Each structure stands twice: as C-alpha cells, then as structure tokens.
Amino acid sequence: MRYKEPESFRAALEARIRQGAEGQQDLARQRRTVAFDRFLSRLAVTKHQAWVLKGGAALEFRMPQLARATRDVDLSLASDMDPADVLVTDLDGDPFGDHFSFAVTRRRELSENAERGPIVRLSIDALIGVRVFEKFVVDIVRAADGSPSSEFVELGRVVSFADLPLVDLPVINLRTHWAEKLSAYLTRYEDRPNTRVKDLVDLVLLIEYGLLPEAELYAEVLATFKNRDQQIPKGPLPSMANEWAVPFAKMASELTLTTKDSVSAHAAVETFWRRAVNNAVPPTGGDISTH
Template identity: 40%
Template sequence: MGRPLVRLRKEVVFDRLLARLLVVAPGRWVLKGGLALDYRFGARARTTKDVDLAGPDGEDTATEMPLTAQACDPGDFFSFAIERAARLDQLAEGAATRHRAVASLAGRVFEEGAVDVGFDLSPGWQPEILEGPDLLRFAEIEPVRVPALPLELQVAEKVDAYARRYGPSRIASTRVRDLVDLFLIAALAPLDAESLREALRVTFERRGRRTLPAALPRPPADWARPFAQLAGEVGLEPGLRRGHDAAARLLDAILRGGIGHGVWDPAGQAWRRR
C-alpha cells in the first residue's frame, strides 16, 4: 500500500520538526496519536495532519517547546514558522496546546501541519523508541528515532476518548478514528494484558473516571459511513459492527478483569495466557 504525495510531504515536515524538538527539548516529551501509529504500522496507519506530543510539565512548557524549535537549525535546509493557535481544553486526550507549523524549503513554503502538546502525561512509564520513515536518505538525512507513548497507554487513551461523554450535556464522542485505530491495533499489534489493564486504570483515574466500563460501548449507527471510509483507507474491513467486535475482543476481557496475564495474538484475534 503506497503513500499519497501529500502524506509523504507532511511526514517529511513532521520528521524535521521532531528532529528539532529532540535537540531543544530532549527528554521532555513523547510522541503519541496518529503519527505514532504511522511510525509503528507504516502505510497501514491512517493519514494524520498533526503531531501529537505529551509531556509531564504544564501549559507553559507545552507552549514554549514548539516555539523554541523554530530557532533550531540542524542543517537540513528547512526552516519553520511556528505560532500558538489555541488551547484545546476538551481534547479527548486531555488538556493540550495547539500550534500551527509552516515548513519552508529554499525560501518557499513546503507544507504545514498542526502540533498538539498535551500536559497530562501519566508518570511511571518508560517510553518506547520508534523510528520514522526513511524519506530523506537521498539527502543523507537519517530518519528520526523518537520516544513514544507505550502502545498499551495509547490504547487506554483511545478507549477513554471513545467511551466518555463530553460537557454538561453528556455528548457522546464523535471521533470515529479512535474506533478505527483500535480495530487496526487489534489486527496488527501484540499487547501485554497486565500492562494494558494498568494503563487503562491509570488513564481513567487521571481523567476523573473512577471505574472502567464493563465492556467497550457500541458506536452509534451514524458512524457507519465515515467508519467504512477510514477503515478502507487502512486496509480493514469496512463494517462498523465488524470493527467494534474486533476491538471488543481485544478489550472486553481486560475491562472485566477476566485476563490478568497474557499476550494478545493479533493473528488469532485472541488472548493467549502465558
């Protein structure tokens, strides 16, 4: 499965932006969101238009890091103009700041994207190291290797975002992509049951939810069309019920506490006890 040109251009920009953040803010952030899934699963992951980062510090640090990155010059002939756009108080992933980043090459605008920096990272987790796509080898530029949120914790954040209700009116999530991502992870990634259970517990507690749901809620029927489109883009079956059932097989046993130790087998779509 090839990558469209617009996706490749954004991935180059994200690679170069992350290279700068590795210089100006080492050890102060981890990659998460759609780009982290891209780095894990390549072209099987959905296209993303932004970079999602998380750190343990507050809003001031989340604001300052991207702004500092624009002054860094690693000698790759790119330059960045970055400006604060908004604070995203109701992001499913938690409180975050948003920045708009415009990359130029040889004095001409090359591509742009958004940078969201969250400041509610759960402590006590060791980041995983992910390598970006090798897009600039012809220019003798190595792909970035970045610290990333452990996949179990990323799954937990997506479950929280998918299952929670928002605002005084208790509005259900409209983020179809979270279910698509859970479907994709269930299809491709081995996961540790104990780590996933702990990630779910910590994530729900930090976001003010005292108990885990007993099962992954079913999505609304009006998700069927956008789900089919997104699932088809990443090579998954387009049926909404099929996607939910696959994600539920991954998650329901963990949510109920029925699996304490084990490894998820994506090929067999089942938990295997150690």
C-alpha cells in the first residue's frame, strides 16, 4: 500500500526492518541497505544515465546474502561536470513518492589515489520527511575512458511493501570488479602497510560466486593495471596472507565463504589468476603475464 504521510511510511518501514533483522548488527545493516536503495534508485532514473555503482555496495546488491556489509557507496560518473553538482541535481525531488530526501552535509577532495584516481567524498544524510533516517558516505570517481562495461542491479525490493516501482541501475561488471580488487590487493605503499583485507575477501567471494578465469578477465586486468600505471608481477603474486591472518579469518567467519583462512585465500587468487593467464592468447613476442 502507498503511504501518504512520511511518519506512517517510516513507522511501517522500521517495523519491517526490526522484524527481519537478526540482532543489532543486522538491524544497522538493513537500515543502511534501505537508505542505499532509495539513494541509488534516484540515480537510476536520471536522463543522462552516467552513474555506475562500484565497490562493496555493488556486491551487496548483487549478492545480498553473501557479500560483506559495507558502510559507504562507491560510484563512477561519466561526466566532465562537478560530481557533487550532478549528484545534488539528480537527488532533487521525490520521483517515487517514498518520502525520502538526501542532503549533502560535507564535501572532501581526496588526493589522487593510485588505485582509483581523484576522489570526491560526500557525507550524506538520508531523511524521511524532516527526520534523519541514516547517514553514509559516497565516494565518486570519474569514469575511465570508455567507462567500465556495466551490468545492472535491481533496486526497490526492500520497499516493495509500499508499492514502489523496481528500477535498474548500471553496476560495474564482475570481471572489472575482480581486476580492480586485484589491483588494490597488490598495491604496496611506501609510508604505510596495505590494510585492505576486504579486497582479498572480495576476490575470493567473486571466485566462489562463479566468476570464470576467462581470457576476457585477463584483458580486464591488463586494462585496469595499465590505466593505473601499475605493473603486474612477473612471478607469483605478492601475498599479504601472513599479515592478514587474523582479520581475514574474522571476516570470513561472518560470511559463507568456503575459504576460511588467508593462506588458502591467497592461493585461490593465485591459481585463479594463472588459469586466466593460461586461457588468454599470448601477445606476439611477449610474456603474457606482464604486459
């Protein structure tokens, strides 16, 4: 049924969230998921269709029962305009009659990131009526030339009780996603250790989800590393398994991963990558694993 007043919609929504949540941690995750869903639904119905969902939120909407929980939204924008200006324009109004609105409360320009390029980070308040429902962060990067080939995720099911329409939003394809995760996993910093355990978790998750080590995946890895001016290791992939043993085991225990320890996880990534290399056609006169 449709809800004419914000407070009646909010009461019905929160009752359903409480009913479906398994503990306080899951309650918080479900609230974020609803806020993400209504936020992203607005970007899905823009005329310019320039937004692509990336990162952990992309995995959450692809595989809600399998992916790790994420606290922010990563987007790429295929536009030369200022990302914050485009976002504010696209969030204007209530195209669904869901009583949600979104306010940008803070903007930060992050220094250029070797993995992702320049990032605009926005703090967002999600409101129902005049009351804040949830707060989250959005990171926006400019889409690479040609933009990542995309698939779609369906939005709107979390509020289907209110007879709101389902919409589709472009999402980074799985091969590109795996390539970007591999790039992040292999990145080493001069001034600090790499602590992005979630990248190894996501690499394994995508493998267990059914991603295939095809030549097309190899091509995506090459394109991603070239775009980031990053070298693919000639030999075995550098491992963070020893350093990440404890946090990886904790994260894996919270998911349905078959791979439960970091050593096995790194081995799975190594094997998967070598299979992709072997399935690719070697460039003339070159070493396929390093170009």
